[in-house]
Amino acid sequence: MNIGFKQVNKHFGEVHANADITLNIQSGHIFGILGENGAGKSTLMKILSGFIQPDTGEILLGGHEVKIESPADAIKFGIGMLHQDPLDFPPMRVIDNFIAGQSGSLMLSQKAAMKDFRELQTQFGFSLDPEAYVDTLTVGERQQLEILRLLWLGAQILILDEPTTGISIQQKEKLFAALRVLAEQGKTIIFVSHKLEDVEILCDKVAILRKGYLVGEVAPPYDIDQLVEMMFGKQITLKDPTPLGQETVVFQLQDIVVEQYPLVIENVTFSLHAGEVIGLAGMEGSGQDMLLRACVGLLRPVSGRVIVNGNDLTGKNYLKFMENGVAFLPASRLEEGLVPGLTLAEHFTLVTDQKEQLFIDKAYFRQKSQQMIDDYRIIGRPETPVESLSGGNQQRAALSMLKDDLSIILLEHPTRGLDIESAIYMWDKLKERCRNGTSIFFISADLDEILRYSDRILVFFSGHVSKPLDAATTSLEQLGQLIGGKGWDRTFSNEESYETSTKP
Numbered sequence: 400m401n402i403g404f405k406q407v408n409k410h411f412g413e414v415h416a417n418a419d420i421t422l423n424i425q426s427g428h429i430f431g432i433l434g435e436n437g438a439g440k441s442t443l444m445k446i447l448s449g450f451i452q453p454d455t456g457e458i459l460l461g462g463h464e465v466k467i468e469s470p471a472d473a474i475k476f477g478i479g480m481l482h483q484d485p486l487d488f489p490p491m492r493v494i495d496n497f498i499a500g501q502s503g504s505l506m507l508s509q510k511a512a513m514k515d516f517r518e519l520q521t522q523f524g525f526s527l528d529p530e531a532y533v534d535t536l537t538v539g540e541r542q543q544l545e546i547l548r549l550l551w552l553g554a555q556i557l558i559l560d561e562p563t564t565g566i567s568i569q570q571k572e573k574l575f576a577a578l579r580v581l582a583e584q585g586k587t588i589i590f591v592s593h594k595l596e597d598v599e600i601l602c603d604k605v606a607i608l609r610k611g612y613l614v615g616e617v618a619p620p621y622d623i624d625q626l627v628e629m630m631f632g633k634q635i636t637l638k639d640p641t642p643l644g645q646e647t648v649v650f651q652l653q654d655i656v657v658e659q660y661p662l663v664i665e666n667v668t669f670s671l672h673a674g675e676v677i678g679l680a681g682m683e684g685s686g687q688d689m690l691l692r693a694c695v696g697l698l699r700p701v702s703g704r705v706i707v708n709g710n711d712l713t714g715k716n717y718l719k720f721m722e723n724g725v726a727f728l729p730a731s732r733l734e735e736g737l738v739p740g741l742t743l744a745e746h747f748t749l750v751t752d753q754k755e756q757l758f759i760d761k762a763y764f765r766q767k768s769q770q771m772i773d774d775y776r777i778i779g780r781p782e783t784p785v786e787s788l789s790g791g792n793q794q795r796a797a798l799s800m801l802k803d804d805l806s807i808i809l810l811e812h813p814t815r816g817l818d819i820e821s822a823i824y825m826w827d828k829l830k831e832r833c834r835n836g837t838s839i840f841f842i843s844a845d846l847d848e849i850l851r852y853s854d855r856i857l858v859f860f861s862g863h864v865s866k867p868l869d870a871a872t873t874s875l876e877q878l879g880q881l882i883g884g885k886g887w888d889r890t891f892s893n894e895e896s897y898e899t900s901t902k903p
Contacts, residue, residue: 400426400477400555400587402447403459409442410454411787414778416442417453418611426555429578429588431602433595435630435818436791437778438608440591441483444558447589448480449473479549480558483790483816485541489534493527497548512551519547523577537683539570546577556587561790561816563597568846568879569682575601593630593791593818595623627819635819640826642854642871643833644675649806650694650838655703657693662686662862667703669857669867671807676829676839678849678870681859681882687842688811690864694840695727695809696720708806724806728797730815730842736797737785743796744768744781750800775799776824790816798828808832810841814848826852846878860884 402424409417416439424430434440445451447458449467457464460476467473473480487496498512516529525543533541542562549557559578563571578588578601592598598605599621606616607629614629627635650671657664664686671677679687692698694705696717704713707723717727729735737746747768748759768781775795779788785796794817801808813829814822829839829852843849849856850870858865858881865881880886 400461401459402556402587402589403457403462404443404447405457405459407443407446407453407456407458409439409446409451412780412783415611417446420456420608420613422606422613422616424587424589426587427582427585428603429582429590429601431598431605432589432591432608433593433598433605433626433630434608435593436816436821437610437789438630439611440608441560441789443608444480444560444589444591447473447556448478448558450480474549474552474554477553477555478558479552479554479556481542481545481549481560481562483561485538485545487533487541487545489532491533492529493531493533493536493544494529496533496544497529497551499548501552515551516547519550523547523580524573525577537570539574539683542570542574543577550581554586556589557581558589558591560591561593562590563592563594569883571597593816595621595626595819598626599623630818631820635823640830640852642675643830644854645673645836647673647836649673649708649836651704651706652694653704653706655690655693655705656701657686657689657698658701659689659698662689663701664690664862664864667864671838671840673806673836673838674833676833676841676852676854677867678853678856679840679842679859680846680849680856680878683844685859685882686862686864687857687859690859691809691811691840691842692727695725697727724804726801726805726808728801728808728810728813730811732790732793732797733786737793739786740784742782742784743772743777743779746785746796746800747771750802771799775828776821791818791821794825795821798825805832805837807838807840810839812843813841814843814845822848846875846882850875850878858882860887863887 404420404422407417407420420443432440446453447467449470449472452468458467465476467476488499494509494513494516497516498509513529520527527540527544536544562574582588590602604616604618607614607626609630609632617626624634648670652667652669655667667690679691681687689698693700696712696715696719699714704711707720707725710723712719712723733739744765748764765781772779775798777792777795779792785793788796794815814825817825833839850873853870855867856870856873857867860882877886
């Protein structure tokens with residue numbers, strides 16, 4: 400089904416999120432939508448999928464104007480959207496989520512749906528257990544479930560918003576294969592992304608948005624430099640990061656054992672130095688998130704010791720870790736990192752020490768929040784609710800609220816959802832802290848990011864943890880093989896004393 404946008408406009412207060420967008424997308428193709436954070440990509444797709452309505456303009460399907468007033472309307476028109484954070488029900492089973500949104504009797508639908516579910520996932524090479532609970536799935540598996548559900552509901556147009564964020568290389572390959580099959584079947588695929596390499600591999604054509612405006616459309620072969628300049632209005636240059644680690648040990652794990660069914664991480668011994676950056680690499684669900692949370696008091700170790708700046712904090716809660724200069728920035732920004740319903744100014748009020756103040760000085764905190772908005776280039780205002788910010792701007796906001804005098808920062812996917820310029824800016828800010836002695840522990844699904852910004856790397860595979868690898872001498876191919884479980888015996892065959900756990 401062909402899609403048309405005709406002079407579509409959308410404002411959020413003073414922000415012109417979509418400005419006179421006129422665009423045509425042909426069926427049977429994978430069409431890319433590129434743009435920096437806050438360019439208006441997600442806004443345009445939410446208009447098409449019925450989550451929000453345009454201020455002015457028209458939406459055309461098959462050449463006919465339609466009014467899409469809700470996601471339910473969108474499904475009736477054959478439009479389904481896969482959001483960056485899957486919209487599912489984690490406490491429920493896979494098959495129950497698959498049926499969600501289907502009209503009619505739940506029991507009758509479920510009986511008929513199980514057969515459809517198995518047939519659909521076989522078609523795309525998926526291997527989800529329909530009886531498993533969604534909260535046990537990886538992000539990639541949750542995406543697979545949502546694709547199957549939307550197709551079962553009759554979607555002929557599939558919108559994917561930053562779908563490769565936070566998923567493994569293998570999951571991305573499986574996703575791309577599924578999207579190519581759908582395009583061959585005549586379905587329309589809209590692929591919203593800021594990752595140029597994904598667009599280059601997958602998309603038949605791309606449209607580029609910048610600050611709410613459509614600046615152009617490009618067909619293959621793609622010139623990456625041209626796409627970058629269209630996205631940002633300038634060229635972006637990557638700088639070579641300099642190792643900033645010092646001799647002082649600020650953090651130690653001593654024979655740590657962490658358990659969270661079905662994984663167990665055993666006997667990890669590791670030392671982190673002031674100003675050092677350690678990357679944790681592995682497929683999602685391999686245990687890196689467990690270890691990171693055990694390092695900050697959010698998951699209690701079964702045994703072993705966690706020592707911060709000489710203080711034994713084993714078994715202490717997150718508040719005690721914070722008091723010792725440790726901060727955690729989670730991947731789930733709205734669920735754990737920020738408070739939906741509160742404005743940026745209210746967030747800065749919450750994170751500021753007010754022990755000496757009897758009353759909240761609203762004018763002061765509004766001024767301070769504006770200063771942080773300017774400093775971190777957040778597209779928003781002090782009175783902007785955090786949930787209305789784009790994903791990248793939420794990430795910038797979360798980073799801006801970290802205290803200055805931190806000893807260690809632990810981050811899950813720090814550049815998740817960020818465009819190239821924003822990712823570089825984020826790491827510039829983190830490296831500034833490293834120069835002042837702050838250490839960084841971070842998880843990323845982007846192997847290039849792991850290799851570029853880490854001083855040392857820990858690789859995770861099915862709960863096993865490698866010895867520290869020197870990032871400067873580790874290749875992308877070697878890292879990819881280790882993440883997939885290959886080459887462990889060859890790489891770690893030397894049994895001399897080293898700081899890690901057992902081999903797989």
